[in-house]
Amino acid sequence: MQTLLSISFGELFLKGANRKTFFNNALSHILANIKDIGYEDTYVESAKLYIKASEDKFDDLIKEIEKVFGIAYIDEVYRVDKNLDDIFDAAKYIVEKNYSEVNYTFKADTTRVDKSFEFDSPKINAMLGDYLLDEFDNLSVDIHNPDFKVYVDIKNNAYVYSKRHKGLGGLPIGSSGEGLLLLSGGIDSPVAGFMMAKRGMRVNAVHFHSYPFTSKQAHQKAEDLAKLMSYYTGPLKFYSVNLANIYKEIATNCDRRETTILSRRFMMRISNLIAEKYAYQAFITGESLGQVASQTLESITVIEESAKFPILRPLIALDKQDIINTAINIGTYDKSIEPFDDCCSIFAPDKPVTKPKFKYIQRSEEKLDIQKLVDEAIDTMEIIEI
Numbered sequence: 001m002q003t004l005l006s007i008s009f010g011e012l013f014l015k016g017a018n019r020k021t022f023f024n025n026a027l028s029h030i031l032a033n034i035k036d037i038g039y040e041d042t043y044v045e046s047a048k049l050y051i052k053a054s055e056d057k058f059d060d061l062i063k064e065i066e067k068v069f070g071i072a073y074i075d076e077v078y079r080v081d082k083n084l085d086d087i088f089d090a091a092k093y094i095v096e097k098n099y100s101e102v103n104y105t106f107k108a109d110t111t112r113v114d115k116s117f118e119f120d121s122p123k124i125n126a127m128l129g130d131y132l133l134d135e136f137d138n139l140s141v142d143i144h145n146p147d148f149k150v151y152v153d154i155k156n157n158a159y160v161y162s163k164r165h166k167g168l169g170g171l172p173i174g175s176s177g178e179g180l181l182l183l184s185g186g187i188d189s190p191v192a193g194f195m196m197a198k199r200g201m202r203v204n205a206v207h208f209h210s211y212p213f214t215s216k217q218a219h220q221k222a223e224d225l226a227k228l229m230s231y232y233t234g235p236l237k238f239y240s241v242n243l244a245n246i247y248k249e250i251a252t253n254c255d256r257r258e259t260t261i262l263s264r265r266f267m268m269r270i271s272n273l274i275a276e277k278y279a280y281q282a283f284i285t286g287e288s289l290g291q292v293a294s295q296t297l298e299s300i301t302v303i304e305e306s307a308k309f310p311i312l313r314p315l316i317a318l319d320k321q322d323i324i325n326t327a328i329n330i331g332t333y334d335k336s337i338e339p340f341d342d343c344c345s346i347f348a349p350d351k352p353v354t355k356p357k358f359k360y361i362q363r364s365e366e367k368l369d370i371q372k373l374v375d376e377a378i379d380t381m382e383i384i385e386i
Ligand code: ATP
Pocket: 181, 182, 183, 184, 185, 186, 187, 188, 189, 190, 206, 207, 208, 209, 284, 285, 286, 287, 291, 292, 294, 295, 342, 343, 344
């Protein structure tokens, strides 16, 4: 018996002109996620992806495949020759292995793709049900609400299985355009990137650091977060921009209480240039209303004025605890709470303005050579493929 994982995709995969692209994206995403775990081979048979692998690798493989959006189910299957004896043997093996300890109800659930097979699905269900009832005293049939199902798919091969894992849902990456996430080293922004990717957006990241005022570790932390996010988003571009000079200029020339707002506006201007050059359609931030001084409506309004693209804020209405829970679930939380400060915490004023007025901010910016500072930051930008 060959052991495999079979992957069923959500509806969007099966429809429309982009079907092939979505499928290929998902396939390369899955293969990238599992390449270090080990599998033998993959192939497609009537709309499902099959991954040949030994059973002891299943748990590790499933954990990584579950991070790919657009998947409906992952099944742990046994492939056998297309005859009743082998199908029944496989079913018996599955029950012995998983359902022999206590009393269980079950149901046989056959899909006959190969219509030339000699028995139809209801007949196979009935025969397999009788066979298992004969073999196991602890089993009884419940067709409405069984404890487990024995699935049989009759295709070129026959597949027998019962262990099914639900996929993450969401839309396949690439189905909702491409965006640029402003990725700090905090808890929130990776969660924001995850949420937009779940809606099918291809997500890239820009990180602003202030080396040498901030450490190499702080930069590495943001890059590590991008890597953790990429298990969900697929490969991404990581733009690393140095804001040290800009912070220095702000500190020398402007009211310290405006530092956060002014630096955020620089982040937006720099992001505008990146998005224009690489054809990204929107920005994503981890802002949540009222969480800190720079996230009041007044601050958001003044920051947004400098952005030329829509700013998507998937966390805007979430409580911190809910954001933390998601961060834990997707595996970014532990990295996010490592104690390396990004630029914002180092230059952050003790008493930031919470209700900035646009005309005062503009007046401060008149003291800065904005064009030159932005150009310098872009010229020294690094691009890392994650
Ligand atoms: P996070 O946990 O994502 O850092 P936060 O609660 O600390 O968020 P802020 O520091 O006010 O909130 O940042 C708000 C948003 O601005 C972040 O979620 C992120 O999208 C963006 N941002 C802040 N600092 C940076 C940075 N150094 N590089 C890139 N984006 C940043």
